[in-house]
Amino acid sequence: CEKKHPELLHNVSTCRSPMEMFASVLKELNKYESQKLFHVAVMPCTAKKFEAARLEMNASGYRDVDLVLTTREVGKLFRMTPWDVAKVGPSNFDSLLGAYTGAGVIFGASGGVMEAALRTVYEVVTGKTLEDVNLTMVRGFDGMKEAEVDLDGTKVKVAVANSLGCARKIMDDIKAGTSPYHFIEVMCCPGGCIGGGGQPIPSTIDKRKERIAAIYAEDAGLPLRKSHENPEVKLLYDDFLKEPLGHKSHELLHTHYAATNK
């Protein structure tokens, strides 16, 4: 959008990516040790290296992400060691920011960000419990997915573009003023981040579908599947951020974009 569609920048969410939200909170929480902290993010995405280097990604006063390694690079590093990683048993992530929900897991698949957001939006807006969290209408490998969600009488039209190519038509419609959607998810990589440029090769369509199936299986097996039910996210808001869209949240969880030709 910054390069090709700067006139639509005001439509783009100001939310930082999960990598950058995590990074700014991590460094701010450890403010007095930020100088010593070296934050390495393991990502499926080569573009994250560019994102981490953006000058505005220093909400904590220091560069929020110091180094990005892709999953493929981490695989290479593991193969250079004598360890058999497959034999290492699972363990829990460190607290704080270690607990996770199914909503976080499905971010990796096309439609996952939309589904995770809707699981929370429904409950926040209506005050009711969303009984069936499986919003399957935005899942799958189709290029374009559309749905209408009923928020207690208010109909919200959503769309998911599964690759940049599929987003082009949506962008044209927005510019022409004919787009019917209130909320649009665009994933650059077909299938979503599970097919990111930093992922293990081969990353064929079948492999991507397997990864997506694994993600939804993980989501289905988790006790918590909505972001706002994450106990550590709740604690973070209670003790530190105070409220969504509050001053601290704005500083640490949001960013801005500007037109560029670079």
Ligand code: SF4
């Ligand atoms: S969809 Fe692709 S480009 Fe976008 S964040 Fe995921 S891996 Fe990166």
